[in-house]
Amino acid sequence: MAKIILNINSKKYPLEADPQMPLLWAIRDLAGLKGTKYGCGVAQCGACVVHLDGEAVRSCVTKVSRAVGKKVVTIEGLSETNSHPVQKAWQDIDVPQCGYCHSGQIMSAAVLLREKPDPTDQDIDDAMAGNICRCGTYLRIRKAIHMAAEVQKKAVKG
C-alpha cells in the first residue's frame, strides 16, 4: 500500500493504493468514478479507455503508479456539460444501445478527432478497432465520428 495522489478531471484524489493496482480499479473503487468501465481486463475491449496526459490508454492494464503526476481525464471529465463534439454527435444519432462500451468509445473517438480533425474511414478503423461493442453500434459510431468532425470544424471556424 502506498499513499498516492491522482489528478483526475483536474481534481486531486489522495488515495491509498497498491501501486500495482490497475488505474481502472483505482478510478472506480478508490476515487468512486464509475463512468470508466471494466470489460476484459486484458487490453482487448477498450471499455476502460481514459486519457493520460491527453493520450488514450487502457486503464485496465495501466498501473496506477504510472498515472501519478499525470493528468487523468475520464468520461466524467471530457466536458462539463455533456457537450464535447463527440458526445453531441453520439446524442444526435442515438449511438448507444446498452451504453456500456460507450465511455471507452467516446474517449477513443475524442483523441482521434484531436489528432485527425477530418478522419477518413480508414483513420476511424485504425483508431476504433480496439473498442468492442457487443450491441453492434459500429455503423452509428462511424457516422457519429464523421458528424463530430463537422461540428468541430464549424466550431473552429467560429
Added chain:
Amino acid sequence: MENQTLSRRNFLKSSAVTGTVFSLGFYWPNDAKSAKIIQATEADNFGVEMNSWVHIDTSGKVTIFDHRAEMGQGSYQAVPQIVAEELEVNLSEINVVFAPGDSKKYGNQVTGGSSTVRGSYKNLLKLSATAREMLIQAAATQWGVPKMECYAEGGHVMHKPSGKRKHYGELVEAASKLVAPKDVVLKKRSDYKLIGKPLRRLDTPLKTNGTAVFGLDKHIPGMLYAAVERNPRLRGKVKSFDDTGARKIVGVKNVFKVKMGVFNTYREGVAVVADSTWAAIQGKKALKVEWDDSGFEHLDTEEIYKRQAEALQTQEGLLFKTQGEPSEIIAKAAKKIDVIYETPYQYHAAMEPLNCIAHYQDDKLEIWGPIQAPEWVQDYISKEMSIPREKVIVNMTFLGGGFGRKAFMDYPHEAAVISKEIKAPVQVVWTREDDATQGPFRPGITYRCEGVISNGEIDAFKVRMAGQNNDHWRGGKKDVANRSTSEGFLKPYMDSIKNLAIMDVPFETPIPTMWWRSVYASTNGFAYESFLDELALEAGKDPLDFRRAYLKEERLQKLIDKIQEVSGWKDRKKGDGYGVAITECFASTVAQVVKVSRAPAGGVKIDKVWAVMDCGWYVNPDTIKAQIEGSVVMALGAATIHQVKFKDGMAVDNNFSTYQMPRITDIPPIEIYIMDNDADAGGVGEPGLPPFAPALTNAVFDLTGKRIRTLPFSLQAV
C-alpha cells in the same frame, strides 16, 4: 431525466413527501390474462399496494415505472413514448424509474422473448388514455362545462370555446377522486404525435457522460467486493482449497466455500471477499482449489458433434409436427437431398460481465444488479434461502447487455449467499474469464435435413435437430420434443408443404445451456433457410420466388415484395453473390438479403445487407433500426468469428483475445426498412438476428458454388 432505481420502501418514502399524487396502476390477478386498471383508492380492495405505473404529482410531473429491464433494446424509451402519447404530455416531463421486481404489481417482468412492447402496449395505451380522460373530466367539472368541449395537450387540459387551460398538476387531486371510466377511446394510429416517430432515446445522454448506473457501478454504503473461483467444469463440487496465498493479498478479508443454484443443480466455488474489486480478483488468482467433478463427463467439442451426427443417423426422434407422408416419400425417392448442418455453442458476451450486489440483514434480502428477470430471482432465492418472497427485494439497474444470460438466477443467488455469510453488503464481480467460461451457453445443434423435389415443388421435407433442450434445466419433460424445434421457421410453411416432418432427437451433455438472443431461431434459422435454398436450387427456381410460392399470406407477400424491391433482387444476375433468408421470431418476420463479392486479398467480403422487418404496430422506428443493426453484427460474429469450444469438459477461450468479437472493421453497410401495418405488435430486439447467417451463406453459395453447412466459417478462407 433522473436515472435511478427505487426500492419499494424508498418509493413509499419519496411518494409520501410529494403529497397528493394521481396514480393509476394495473392489477394483475394471478389467473387473469390481462390487467385491470385500478386507482389508489381501490387498491386496498384488491389487496395490492399501489405505486405502480403512472403517477402525476401536483407539479404536473409524471413518473412512470418501467417494468422491464433496459439492456440496450430501448424499453427505457418505448414505455414512456407509449404513455406520453395517450396521456398527452411532453416526453421531457416524464421521469422514468425502474420498477422493482414485483409481478403482483407489474405482471410478467421477465425481459426476454422481445416482449416488452408487444406484451404490454395495449394495457399501457389504455391506462394512459384513462388517466387523460379523468384529468379532462376533473377540469370540465371544475369549469362547469361539458367534458366534450375539453381536450388535453402538452400536460394541460384545454377548454376549446373559452380558451381556458389548466395544468395537469392542478387537476391531480380532483382526478384522483374520480372513478376510472371503464372504456376509453384510444387514438387512431394516424393521430399519433409520438408513437411511430424516430424520437431520440431518453437514456442516451446518461450514456455519453458516464452517469448511467449499470449494475457494476452501483455502490451501497459499507459494501465489500467478492470474486469467486468456480469449478471450471461447470458442475461439481469443491474438494478442498488452500487460501494461504489469497489471505496474503492486502485487502482480502475472508475466503470461504459457496454454493449457488443453477436451476435444479448446484455449482460450488470459493469466494474471496475484499475491500476492492482488484484485491478480490488478486485473491481469487492466488487460490489453489481441488475440484470434485466425479460423475460429470469431460467432453470435447469434436465428441459432441460426433454424437449428434450419430444420433441423427440412428434415431428418428420425438415428433414435433408432421403431415402427409414425408418419410415414405423420402424412402422411395430416386433422388433426395440429405444434408447435415452444424451450429456452434455460443457465449452471450455482454460487455458488462455478470455482477450483483446483495445485502442480507434481519432475515431480509435486498438485491441490486443488472437483472433481466427480477421475479424469477425473487422466487428462486426465496425458495433456496427460505426467505419470504416479499422480503426479497430486487432492484434493477441499467444492463450493459443481457442477451438472455441476465435472465438467470445463479449470480444473484450466489451474491445473496455470500452476503449472508459475511453479514455485510457485497458486490460479486465476475471477471471476463468467469463470464466467458462458466456458461450457460447457447446450445450447439446439428440438423439433418432431407427433402425430395418433384416437378419443381417440395414433395417431402423432413428436418431433425439434435441438440440440448434448454427446458430440461428447468425440469422440462424429456419425452416430448423441444417446444422450439420449429422456432424461426415461418409457420405458413407448415401448412403449405404437404409432406412435412419436424423432429427433435434428444441429446444431452453436462454443459449448461440456455437462451441466447433469438434462442433456437438463431440456429434453426440457419439450417432451415439454408435447406430451402438447396431445395430451390434442386427445383431450378429462383430462391425468393421459390419461397414466395409457399408463403401465401398477404403480409408475407408484401414483405417479399419489399425485400425484392429494395435489394434489387430481380436485377441481379446468377453468380453475383446474393443470398436471401426469411425467418420468424417472437411474432415478427424479417427478410434479409446479403451481397458478397471476392475480396482482393482472397476470401469473400460482405458488401451489403438489406433487412425488412414486419413487426406490426411499433413505437420507435429508429430503435428498431438500431436493434436490427445490432442483431446483424451479433449474427455476423456467431456465423463467421466465434464459437465456444470445449476441451476436457471446460470452455477453452476465456477472453476476447481468443474469443474474438466483430469489430468496427468488420461491419458492412446495413439498409433497413420497416413494414407499416396495423397488425399486433411483434418483438423487436431479437428477430433481426436469425436470417443473417443463412442469407450470408446462401450468398456465398451464389458467388462461389460452395455450400457452407457448418458455422462458424471463415470469410477469408472461402
